Amino acid sequence: MALLDLDPLVVAAARKLAARAAEPVVSLAKAHTTVAVERATLRLAGITGADSTHRAGDVPWVNRVIDTVREQCGLEHGVVLPAFHALREHDLGSLTELAEATAAGQIQFKIPTGKDLTAARKASTSAVAKGLKTVDRNKTQREKLVAKWGDPAQRPWIYLIVATGDIDEDVVQAQNAARAGADVIAVIRSTGQSLLDYVPEGATHHGFAGTYATQENFRIMRAALDDVSKEVGRYVRLTNYASGLCMPEIAVLAGLQRLDMMLNDSMYGILFRDINPIRTFVDQRFSRQVHARAGIIINTGEDNYLTTADAVDAAHTVTVSQLLNEHFAHEAGLPDHLLGLGHAFEINPKVPDSFRLELAHALLARELFPDAPLKWMPPTKHMTGDVFDGYLLDGFFNLAGVLTGQSILLVGMMTEAVVTPFLSDRDLALKNVRYVLNAAGSLAEDFRPSPDGLIVKRAHQVLGEAVDLLERIVDDGLLNAIADGTFGLMKRPADKGKGADGVVEKAPEYFNPASEMLEASDV
Amino acid sequence: MALLDLDPLVVAAARKLAARAAEPVVSLAKAHTTVAVERATLRLAGITGADSTHRAGDVPWVNRVIDTVREQCGLEHGVVLPAFHALREHDLGSLTELAEATAAGQIQFKIPTGKDLTAARKASTSAVAKGLKTVDRNKTQREKLVAKWGDPAQRPWIYLIVATGDIDEDVVQAQNAARAGADVIAVIRSTGQSLLDYVPEGATHHGFAGTYATQENFRIMRAALDDVSKEVGRYVRLTNYASGLCMPEIAVLAGLQRLDMMLNDSMYGILFRDINPIRTFVDQRFSRQVHARAGIIINTGEDNYLTTADAVDAAHTVTVSQLLNEHFAHEAGLPDHLLGLGHAFEINPKVPDSFRLELAHALLARELFPDAPLKWMPPTKHMTGDVFDGYLLDGFFNLAGVLTGQSILLVGMMTEAVVTPFLSDRDLALKNVRYVLNAAGSLAEDFRPSPDGLIVKRAHQVLGEAVDLLERIVDDGLLNAIADGTFGLMKRPADKGKGADGVVEKAPEYFNPASEMLEASDV
Amino acid sequence: MSDAKRYVRPYGDTTGDGMIQTSFTLPIPFGPKADGAALQLANKMGMDPAMVVHSNPIGDDFTFFVVYGSVKHLVDLDEVKVVEREYPLLSPSEVNNTLKKVLRRKLVVVGGCIGTDAHTVGIDAILNIKGFAGEKGLEYYRELKVVNLGAQVSVPELVRSARAEKADAVLISQVVTQRDAHILNTQEMSAAFREAMGDRRPLLVAGGPRFDPLMAGELGVDRVFSRGTTPGEVASYLVHAMQAKRGVAA
Amino acid sequence: MSDAKRYVRPYGDTTGDGMIQTSFTLPIPFGPKADGAALQLANKMGMDPAMVVHSNPIGDDFTFFVVYGSVKHLVDLDEVKVVEREYPLLSPSEVNNTLKKVLRRKLVVVGGCIGTDAHTVGIDAILNIKGFAGEKGLEYYRELKVVNLGAQVSVPELVRSARAEKADAVLISQVVTQRDAHILNTQEMSAAFREAMGDRRPLLVAGGPRFDPLMAGELGVDRVFSRGTTPGEVASYLVHAMQAKRGVAA
């Protein structure tokens, strides 16, 4: 039941504007590849492992190959043609052997032609298809396990973060959290990782304020959650981060290890990690195609805007970004039920009527995206070291979540302003959620914003401001809007930012079997 | 705006039943006096001080006089006739001198007759009138100060407890609480006091879990609150307890020292202090007449039932008791705007929909007593040593208060299950209240219980059960109902309990100028 | 258990990190100096490093603090003192049967809240049929005679009743603890029984949420029960204690 | 101040009661033994008496506790160490005028979040015009040239920029503290400047919510600012430090 009485024409207009604003960026994304997209493709084709003899520490084999290919014959044709050609030419058993030979300086990459080209296309296509089959199998396996163990009994799903930096401690905390009621576990990444232009290898134990996202860590945690899912009798989902310079690769690893949700935003890397805008848009498109194939729910990052901008002043930028994220996601093949669009409870609690304003914003998102599994983020910016105050604020956040029908509730921690969560913080936070869901879970039945009241007016106002802003973005171009600090007050020019040198314009003969198969699977 | 759609005929029927149930008890109350009523009368007539030479510690002079009068000529005629006769006979300057002479064994009391009777009547009437004039002056003074400093800016009024046991520490805490936002300060009494058959004297420093209610402590605290009222620019009200064996006397002291609210319940002493029912009903009637005269808001004690009985099972007993308290109060001359009828947030938080059930109960009270300044009591029974949990529960209590338009909010403390409140507990509790009032104070606008929903159904059910119970009480008699454990599961037979020997049937010639003047001032 | 498990430290998010939270008020005005004072206190408590993560004034003269940090202390599990239940938990019928055998009459229990304490819910939970946590109270036991004196029972009254009823066991409850009321009242009670009856005094049992079971000696009673006690535990203890008194093997 | 005020204790509801609250988790299973362990820890922290007022299991291997009690420690106010502001708070125009007189050129400030830290809100609050708590940031000061390098600046990059800009002062921010990242990064930074420039290094200022201002020495920087810092405080400090460097009396 719609409570806000939004005008369907205005809503449709907003969607159309978002599509128009996104269009030029989609074209750009289609016209380019990146080192990360190519690495992701080779990972799908089966490359694994790292060069542990390198003096800079473990360098993944895939990076050695891509870097050498790029040096020797460029990436505008894609990596698979030179790579699979070399494989056949040198009669090597696997891409990993190829990488070893590459590191030993034994390989000279080149773009094959004629029959060689046909052979390389075929070999690479069948290798990538194998990778995608694993992704498909994992999707089916997830569906089976959900059927067997069941989904959470309630909405919102309860989403909890672990962040010890050590995968083994993470496992302890994640399993305990699941036992205590968590439906989704997110393993936060080490602070530095998003700017690494490679994915670390193996089980790791020394992250800072988070644990490295590695294929092995993914495997360990998914296995641990399978164990505990069986125990608690519901399928506990696993989340990680496909953001940063390795977005496409991590998306692939998530598909290979049956992760269930991934943080994946079309602009987060640009705004909050100062990653080059073109790089980000190219990477996000590929990564979303992979997520679509894997049946992975993406979580977008609009909550972040409200940590740098004011949550009341910038409320409409959240709406605009949600509409953009929705469009980019649809374009990449993600259906509504995989769109965990983000928003957050970040209004300064000292603002009069702050709770009602939160309800207005949350309800607007709910009614704009009725079929999306919205992800509702807790207060962070206005949390202080007063952990009692914080515990209360989190309770009201939980209440806003149930009153406005949010889908995924990221559980707030009373120590938000202090430390990454203690074991006990998580336990207390879950008690908080349980109380609110049990005591007031169905209060929405009695929540009827008065038709001319503050909540309805505010929601209409925010939607109106969002439409205005979208019009301006259509006029100026999205890249310029980003350069001007429209989102989160961060100014990010299109030609600046990290990882720009990893962007490559595709040649007409560019070939990437992964892209082809993924575009084909889009609806 | 009525949200529950209560049937006015049912409500009227409930009130009529309550009046019928109360009737026999009112007759009993009119037919008796008690040692406490007589002491209260002498206090109004001006007696003060204590016999500090007595071996059992300070014994108030008024107790010495009453006890001796009772011994020598009984109390069925009231104390003033023998007392004022003796005063004139011995040519003493004041009642206090009379008391000294009594203690020294120099007085032989008797009931005067003829001219002596007339003289004693006259002298006592004028002495009591003087006392009542002080009470009246305090009422006027309160009105003046409220006009000058103002009432709280918001509803509900914020009501805070101090309970150090030491009046000097209480002052520190009360003033700080007022600065932090308290509108009403209640000084909790020492555990033992309600069973003392005298009122202690002077400033006290050694209460257990509360501070003795004494005239001097009242004066000290009211003066301290006047100071801080001026500072904060609003009149901060003072509350104490007129319950226990000295209910009428403490009511008088409250009137003499300009207290603003008093805990005063028609049955609390019976149920929770095992005080004799007749004693209590006589004492409460007189004390309420005094409160009415003094313009003091009474606070009834229905919250207590829910600490011994279950808050869901016994919800209707709260309603019944409120209706009885209302009737007894009206009968004693208290208008609706002085009826702080009590109720509480005491449902086990583990009960499904507990918060919505609380809303149902709170709204029922609100709509049954639209003009009464309802007093909304926080969770206590289900508070545990988990202070974080408790802080959250208190937040939801505050929210229920604003959603249902409660008038006086007794602020819950996170340490409820641990200690009497720390200074910091009160400060944190006020932060909690401020957040809820500021952030969600006007959310009631959006709270519209669904017409066939849980809340409306539950409220109707409780009212129905209350009417049924009242019918049974009318049939069996209120005293029998109390004896059977109807309220708070406490069984209290009419002929048992403490203080029974202090009840005296009035002689036809009984004379009490206070009662006469107070009855006259009733409307 | 391995040696490693003999010593433990508080756990924040990593084994051995020692992390704890604490909050308190100091009677000094808000400001950097106050934060420094809070840090000093935290250090004295063994927190190092300690972070004052929040402070706010309470009026002009007080400051409230929240401090997080790592305590250096080790908990030595071998040194932990607890009152272990030294008797088996019996079902009501086992209690009844054993008492019948040992005593051949009903065991008389007198109970109440002493001093000015009027919190009867706890002792009622133990004594009344209704019971606690799904277990029936002592009144339900056929072989127990329960006399519940209720609230605010004075010590002389209690001794008198215990005598009159020929009580085998006296159970008292204390909930109010401000200014150590619970301790003083209980000591007064046990002293009165010692004085009045010497060695022939009944079994004395004290209960209440803030008692430490280790305090029995100090309080002069035979056994102390704390928060969360169930009637079954108390009944089983009574059986055990009666057997011990009579020298019957358990 | 009287002598009585030299020593203070925590205040619950009575002067001198010493009451504090604490909560923590121990890696041991829930039960009476765990409560005893919590009590032992509280005692080691100086709480006596201590009450375990709440405990609950977290999974099979951990127990969470809330403990209240009285700590015996005294806080000695004379021994409290704080970094007192050793300079006057200046208005923006005072800052500008003084700098103009002392330097005859703009003072160059280079700032950023170093290491992998990307929390720019804090340093932006100090540097950007928008400012903090109603005060404008350093960019607003006419006589300051501010170069804000943003987030995740590596130490070599920072040193390079400081050199290129001829920075008088380098301001770095550290918000992430897990595994002491803030301390290690800041020490790495100050060491790099020492190595690269020796005594001619710019003024080094570190800021972030979990720094203790007493740590400047340990960190190898000239000044440390913590939570709640305002731009005016930083500007005033810079003036003071430049004057001190040039030997000008304040």
Ligand code: B12
């Ligand atoms: C209910 C209640 C009341 C009711 C009591 C009704 C009644 N007939 O009992 C009413 C409303 C009347 C009341 C009044 C007061 N109360 Co009161 N009350 C509470 C409350 C909310 C719950 C206590 C309770 O019933 N717990 C449930 C029972 C089942 O638990 P329990 O008592 O711990 O009992 C268990 C065990 O301890 C054990 N046990 C207990 N006794 C015994 C005895 C034996 C022999 C054995 C074997 C076991 C045993 O077994 C029980 C079952 O497991 C607490 C706060 C809280 N949430 O704890 C405050 C609390 C106990 N009250 C308190 C106070 C101060 C008062 C007053 C003094 C306030 C005042 N000045 O007016 C008054 C006066 C009471 C008096 N003279 O004693 C304080 C005590 C502070 C302190 N630590 O000193 C508390 C903690 C609230 C607070 N933070 O201020 N109160």
Ligand code: B12
């Ligand atoms: C906003 C925020 C973010 C934003 C940052 C946006 C941005 N561009 O800055 C986003 C969403 C991107 C983010 C991301 C992360 N965050 Co963050 N974040 C916060 C949050 C909510 C608020 C911080 C803030 O802005 N405070 C407001 C400013 C004004 O205060 P301040 O920084 O203290 O600054 C003041 C003073 O300290 C001082 N000051 C600060 N710096 C300097 C420098 C100088 C020279 C001077 C003089 C003064 C000074 O002056 C300022 C004004 O008074 C805190 C939680 C909280 N409530 O504190 C978590 C928090 C800081 N984040 C945390 C973490 C772990 C992360 C992540 C690493 C999580 C992850 N693994 O993904 C990521 C990655 C970030 C990274 N690589 O560093 C942790 C750090 C834990 C710890 N103690 O180690 C916190 C505490 C949350 C938590 N409990 O887990 N975060």
Ligand SMILES: Cc1ncc(COP(=O)(O)O)c(C=O)c1O
């Ligand atoms: C969309 C998105 N990606 C990633 C992150 C995490 O940051 P990092 O890229 O540093 O791992 C966040 C932050 O919460 C986010 O919202």
Ligand SMILES: Cc1ncc(COP(=O)(O)O)c(C=O)c1O
């Ligand atoms: C109506 C009423 N009177 C008095 C009291 C206080 O108890 P006591 O009579 O022990 O002071 C209460 C308890 O809160 C109460 O509700």
